[in-house]
Amino acid sequence: MPTPRKKILIASLGTRGDVQPYVALAHDLAKMGADVVVTTGEGFDDMITAAGARSRPVPLDYQALLQNEDIQAALFTLKGKIRAARKNIDLQKEAARRLWQIGMQEKPDLILFNLKATVLTLVARHLDVPALPTALQPVSAATGSFPLPLFGLPDLGPFLNRRSFAIGRSLMRLGIAPLAKAVRAEAGTKDAPAPSGDLMDGHMPGGGSPLSLQAFSRGLVPTPPDWPENNWACGYWLTEPDPNYVPPEDLASFLENGPEPIYLGFGSMPSRNPAKLTETVLAALEQTGQRAILATGWGGLSGQSLPRTLSGRVFLLDKAPHSWLFPRCAAIVHHGGAGTTHEALRWGKPSLICPVFGDQPFWGAQVHKIGAGPAPIRQKSLTPSKLARALMQLEDPVYRVGAKRVADTMASEPGARGTAERLLSMIEGDTI
Secondary structure, three states: OOOOOOEEEEEOOOOHHHHHHHHHHHHHHHHOOOEEEEEOOOOOHHHHHHOOOEEOOOOOOHHHHOOOHHHHHHOOOHHHHHHHHHHOHHHHHHHHHHHHHHHHHHOOOEEEEOHHHOOHHHHHHHHOOOEEEEEOOOOOOOOOOOOOHHHOOOOOOHHHHHHHHHHHHHHHHHHHHHHHHHHHHHHHHHHOOOOOOOHHHOEOOOOOOOOEEEOOOOOOOOOOOOOOOOEEEOOOOOOOOOOOOOOOHHHHHHHHOOOOOEEEOOOOOOOOOHHHHHHHHHHHHHHHOOOEEEEOOOOOOOOOOOOHHHOOOEEEEOOOOHHHHHHHOOEEEEOOOHHHHHHHHHOOOOEEEOOOOOOHHHHHHHHHHOOOOOOOOOHHHOOHHHHHHHHHHOOOHHHHHHHHHHHHHHHHOOHHHHHHHHHHHHHHOOOO
C-alpha cells in the first residue's frame, strides 16, 4: 500500500500580510506531496486553493474589522485598544473554538501556528503531535540586541531590551487566557487538554523544545547571539511571481514611457485622514518632479483626480501584484509591514517606511540601519516638505547598494522552499 501523505495544518490569523507568506509555504509543501490545510480568517479561500491547499476559515474577517471605527481608533490610542479588545473578545473566543474543532477534525501530523492562533497548542497536546510556533517578526524569543518590535521602542540596552520581551509575553498570556478557557469549555471534561505550560512555545511529543520558525531575513535582522538554539532563521516566505500576469494596458504604457517610477502605497493600514495623506503625497511629488505610482485601494490613500501639474507623471493604481510591480520601480514608499518590507528588498529596491503602529517602526528603523533607505517618518508626522526631502534621498546610490546587499542575502536563505523541505524531511523521519 502507498504511504499516506503527511497532513500539515497551518494557522495564521490576521490581514493579508499575515496570511500570504503562510500560503506561499503551503504552496511549496503541497508541491512536495503534503496534504496541507490552511486555517485563517474569511476572504482567502481563492488564494489558498490556488496554492494547492485546502481552506478551513474561522468566522473572522480581519479586513472588514480594520474598517470598523473602534478598530481604527485602537490603532492610534491606548483607550481605543482597550475598547476594541473588549468589544471583539466574543469574536476571538468563537475563532478559538473553531480552531479547536478544525484541529480535532483534521488530526494533522504537524501544526504550524502564528501568535494569534496559539490555542492550537492545545490541539497538539491532545493529539500528541508537534506544534511549531512561527513568527514573521522577531517577537517570540527574548534578546538583548533590540527591544520587542511591537512597542515601537528605541534601543534600551541589553537588560531593558530583554525585559521588554518579558513584558510583552506577559501581556500575550493575558490575551490568550480567555481564549484557552473557551477552548477547554468547547472540548468538554473528557477531551480538555492540560492547561499547564506556555501555549506560545508549542508542543513536542516526548518533551523538548519545538523548532521555532523565524520567518524573516537575516539581512534585515542579523541573528542575535543570545537566541535559543531552537530558533531557526529560515528567511521570509515569499510568493513567486505569476508568469501569466498581464498588467492593465494603461499601467504597462506608463511604465514603458519614462524612467522607473517611485511606488507609494500604504497597504491595509487605515489613515486618520486619507484625504490629507493623499494631499501630502501629491504636494511632495509636485516639489520633487519625480514619476510615481500612487496605490489607492482600501489602504490609507484615497483615489482622487490628479492636479494638472502631475498629469502624465503620476499613475493612480488600484492594485497589481507587488512581485510583478516592484522590480519595475526605482524605490518603494510604504507603511512598513513585514511582507512589503521584504518584497521591496527582495528586488534590491531602496525603501522609505512611513509607519503607523506595531512592528512597522521597527522595520523602518532596520531598513535605515542596514543602509537600504532613509530614516523612517511616522505617518502622523508627514508633511510635504519632509516627504519631498526623503523622496529625493531615495535617489542616493548608497541606498541601492544597501538594498542589493539584503537582496543577495535573501536569495541565499531557505525561504518557503527550503522551509518546506526541512519540515517534510523532519516529519517523514520523525525527527522534529
